[in-house]
Amino acid sequence: MKKIHTFWQKSRGVVVLWGVITFLQVAVLFGVDQFLRPPSLTQGDDAGFAQAAGASRPDVPAGAVRYTYSPDNQYAAYTTAGNELVIVGTAGEIFRDTVGRVTYFQWLGESHSLVYFIGGRNLSGYIFHVNAPKPTHMYTWYGSGREVEHIYFSPYLEFLYLEMRNGERSEVYKYDAVDGITRLPLGDVRLTSIDYDDKRDVMTLRTAEGEVWRYERDRLYRPDGTEVRQSQPVRPRRAHGADVPKKE
Numbered sequence: 001m002k003k004i005h006t007f008w009q010k011s012r013g014v015v016v017l018w019g020v021i022t023f024l025q026v027a028v029l030f031g032v033d034q035f036l037r038p039p040s041l042t043q044g045d046d047a048g049f050a051q052a053a054g055a056s057r058p059d060v061p062a063g064a065v066r067y068t069y070s071p072d073n074q075y076a077a078y079t080t081a082g083n084e085l086v087i088v089g090t091a092g093e094i095f096r097d098t099v100g101r102v103t104y105f106q107w108l109g110e111s112h113s114l115v116y117f118i119g120g121r122n123l124s125g126y127i128f129h130v131n132a133p134k135p136t137h138m139y140t141w142y143g144s145g146r147e148v149e150h151i152y153f154s155p156y157l158e159f160l161y162l163e164m165r166n167g168e169r170s171e172v173y174k175y176d177a178v179d180g181i182t183r184l185p186l187g188d189v190r191l192t193s194i195d196y197d198d199k200r201d202v203m204t205l206r207t208a209e210g211e212v213w214r215y216e217r218d219r220l221y222r223p224d225g226t227e228v229r230q231s232q233p234v235r236p237r238r239a240h241g242a243d244v245p246k247k248e
Helices: 002-036 043-055
Strands: 066-069 075-079 084-089 092-098 101-107 113-119 122-129 136-142 146-153 160-166 169-176 180-183 191-197 202-207 212-216 219-221
Touching: 066 101, 075 101, 075 113, 101 146, 113 146, 122 146, 136 169, 136 180, 146 191, 160 191, 169 191
Parallel strands: none
Antiparallel strands: 066 075, 075 084, 084 092, 101 113, 113 122, 122 136, 146 160, 160 169, 169 180, 191 202, 202 212, 212 219
């Protein structure tokens, strides 16, 4: 009887140990499964997240003609039927002025800088930073017909590239705070696309004729690889006394 009792005690110990090991294995597998499982959001959680995200976004009035939010949603710019440009942040209004007809505006990445253009008899470009006291005037192009197609900018905003359409002709300008505006000497071409590598500051320009031009290090190269040389920077003609255009 003593041997049977000892055998039973040993067997029970083995069973208990096996049970503990099995429980730990199941627990580990369950934990791994929960770790690998995609997080699930209930409708209430998702709605709460959307509401929290929307709460920090500045309001734009329903009567705004056009508007655009900064990429981080901290600021918004909009125009009114009275030709006002208004810039607001989460803490309230930052800028308001009757500037004229805004034909194009774009936030420059996370910089909280807005580029905008005023059209009419002429086209004038400005840059406004939310911490600046007033906008910076980039340039005025004289004569109607120019339209901004797109703006490309370097990561630290050392310079901007402005793609414009002037009738059937495409124009590309480079702007920086030191040299101002410089036009790329493309001649009479019509561009179909521009690819800009902001890491290397290289532009690849494709024309309607299937040509591929390249611009890098302030030099323009033809499709055959030859450089377009110029004796001095090509800038738009500037009229006297009209550096800052009148409001229209």
